[in-house]
Amino acid sequence: MPLGDVVVPVDFSEKSEGAARYAEAMQRRFGSKVALLHVLPAPHYEFGAMEVGGSVLEDLFRNRVEQAEQDLTSFLAGELPPETTQRLLKEGDPATEIIKLAHEQGAGLIVMPTHGYGTFRRFILGSVTAKVLHDADCPVWTGVHLECEAVDALQWKRIAVAIDMGPQSERALMWGKRFAELAGAELNVIHATPNLEGYAGEYFDPNWQKHMETAVREEAAELMGRVGVEAPLMVACGESATTVCELAQEAKADVLVIGRGSAAGVFGRLRANAYSIIRQSCCPVVSV
Secondary structure (H helix, E strand, C coil), rough: CCCCCCECCCCHHHHCCCCCCCCHHHHHHHHCCEEEEEEEEEEEHCCCCCCCCCHHHHHHHHHHHHHHHHHHHHHCCCCHHHHHEEEEEECCCHHCCCCCCHHCCCCCEEEECCCCCCCCHCCCCCCHHHHHHHHCCCCCCEEECCCCCCCCCCCCCCEEEEEECCCCCCHHHHHHHHHHHHHEEEEEEEEECCCCCCCCCCCCCCHHHHHHHHHHHHHHHHHHHCCCCCEEEEECCHHHHHHHHHHHHHHCCCCCCCCCCCCCCCCCCHHHHHHHHHHCCCEEEEEC
């Protein structure tokens, strides 16, 4: 199983169906096992505002459990084969249970939609997704573009890996290289350099951008050489998150890979921009 087990949190929404189909595609192509997980809030959290208690509260929650079991059993039942698919119902905090299951199973990947809502939805992620991204010790595949009506429609022809020369860039490159090899996909490496223009009173060498790009390419070549990656390097100047997404779109990427820390959020110069990258990306993002 090249990717190991794939954990897919489901809430029976259309977006979680899309995420599950991405996992199904990995199941078919790479032999991965899939664990579908639905998490019920604890009774006191779900029914705490209701003026009921005792046996009434127990009946309410028991009915909720029975309905969740039925929904989980029927969720994409005709698509995901039972011999390679687990269907698990847990009780507790959703993010905590997702992370716990992935850790216990030694999962190679968590696949989940963003579920960000609100007026500024472009700039936010759902709280569960944000916590999983922060705390999970395996890669997380997410994004606003996980809609998928049929597995056969999924094609992974081009993989883009964004590097910032920080400590997680090497890990992101290695994951992207391996996934591209498994999928038979073309690999591109992208990097966004900061825009230093526009600072009043500051003098810049008119050739500063050319000098910076040359230095970046030399550093990137050394990094790529260490992990055995041979791929085109795309470099552009501008705001980090927007530029990374524009380069990924220019590369016609089907998947964008970025680096992150396993227990302390997204490291390096991409750290403050990771959520924005996920929200703006034209394709799913794997945070490694």
